[in-house]
Amino acid sequence: MHNKNMENIWRRNSLIKNFFKCGAAGWCLEILFTSAESIVTRDWRLMGKTSLLMFPIYGLGALLGPVGNVIDRWLEDGIPQMKRADFSERLVRHGMIDMVLIFGAEYFFGSWLQRAGICPWDYSGRPTNVNGLIRLDFAPLWFFTGLLFERISLWETRAGRR
Numbered sequence: 001m002h003n004k005n006m007e008n009i010w011r012r013n014s015l016i017k018n019f020f021k022c023g024a025a026g027w028c029l030e031i032l033f034t035s036a037e038s039i040v041t042r043d044w045r046l047m048g049k050t051s052l053l054m055f056p057i058y059g060l061g062a063l064l065g066p067v068g069n070v071i072d073r074w075l076e077d078g079i080p081q082m083k084r085a086d087f088s089e090r091l092v093r094h095g096m097i098d099m100v101l102i103f104g105a106e107y108f109f110g111s112w113l114q115r116a117g118i119c120p121w122d123y124s125g126r127p128t129n130v131n132g133l134i135r136l137d138f139a140p141l142w143f144f145t146g147l148l149f150e151r152i153s154l155w156e157t158r159a160g161r162r
Helices: 002-040 052-080 078-083 087-116 136-160
Strands: none
Touching: 002 052, 002 136, 052 078, 052 087, 052 136, 087 136
């Protein structure tokens, strides 16, 4: 019983650490991305911006790895060929899963924040927007961001079990 309690404490602490790491990484990525956008407008100050509201949203990236692992087990139980997937196939699968989950979270939290009148983003003028809340052309960005968040979380998991 004691070992089970310790394992639960370790998992909770690991998830909390990963939440903060993903939140900080998301902020940094957003600042880099928004400052790079200023190149298009020829604003050579390269000012990036984000919102405090984004930290917990990015922090939820800590859940991508665990959710992806649950989906892996579900797929492997239902489709035996999935068990034979090599590293690159799993990487693509997780990137796609992460991308869909991030789009879903962005839409959900964007709707919620929009109703509260505090949504920090509005993609309404963009050609690939959906209700001003998500941009479908961000799919590659979310694919790789999800894999980055999984990797950040994996480092903590590996370090914690040594």
